[in-house]
Amino acid sequence: MININVFSEEKAWSKRLKNKDLFFQKICNAFPKKYKFLNKKVSFSLLLSNNKNIQRLNKIFRKKNNPTDILSFPTTKKVRISKQTYLGDIIISYNFMNKPQLINKKLFNEKVIKIFIHGFLHLLGFDHKKNKDYMKMLKEEGQIYKSVISKIK
Numbered sequence: 001m002i003n004i005n006v007f008s009e010e011k012a013w014s015k016r017l018k019n020k021d022l023f024f025q026k027i028c029n030a031f032p033k034k035y036k037f038l039n040k041k042v043s044f045s046l047l048l049s050n051n052k053n054i055q056r057l058n059k060i061f062r063k064k065n066n067p068t069d070i071l072s073f074p075t076t077k078k079v080r081i082s083k084q085t086y087l088g089d090i091i092i093s094y095n096f097m098n099k100p101q102l103i104n105k106k107l108f109n110e111k112v113i114k115i116f117i118h119g120f121l122h123l124l125g126f127d128h129k130k131n132k133d134y135m136k137m138l139k140e141e142g143q144i145y146k147s148v149i150s151k152i153k
Contacts, residue, residue: 001036002028002031002036002042002043002044003042003043004021004024004044005043005044005046006020006024006045006046006048007045007046007048008047008049009047009048009050010049010050010053010094012050012094012098016097016098016105016108020048023109024046024116026152027116027117027148029151030148030150030151031144031147031148032147035144040081040082040083040084040085041084043087044089044090044120045088046090046091046116047090047091048092048094049092049093050093050094050095051094051096052067053091054067054071054091054092054093055067057071058071061073067093067096068093068096069092069096070090070092070115070118070119071091072088072090072119073088073089073090074087074088074122074123074125075088077125078125079123079125090116090119090120090123092112092116092119096115097115113148113149114141114145117141117148118137118141120144121137121140121144126140
């Protein structure tokens with residue numbers, strides 16, 4: 001079972017997602033079986049942020065002085081899921097999700113779901129520095145996204 005601690009420091013998220021905790025829990029509940037971690041307690045934190053704050057974190061931790069759509073901070077490089085595992089932290093920028101400004105609710109939700117899955121995979125050790133790894137991660141993202149979209153409509 002996956003438990004997400006959702007925090008928000010950007011008020012605009014509340015206009016787009018009425019019940020943020022439930023929205024992200026539904027996504028995790030719709031994951032394919034291999035990512036549900038049945039009979040285990042897997043948790044991570046999600047911060048719903050904005051460009052200003054994500055740029056600050058990107059500069060501090062990645063030495064890149066620009067905003068980005070998402071940051072993931074896994075607790076370890078090699079993830080081993082045990083009975084109780086804390087995976088790490090994900091931060092998503094509202095400004096990136098809301099491009100073009102005021103996109104419709106369906107497209108906004110789809111973008112958030114896609115980027116959330118991307119961040120989740122980073123917490124599990126997936127990366128895209130090499131083309132081979134990028135292709136592997138892209139394939140996993142697609143499979144998870146298909147599973148989620150088919151179950152939460």
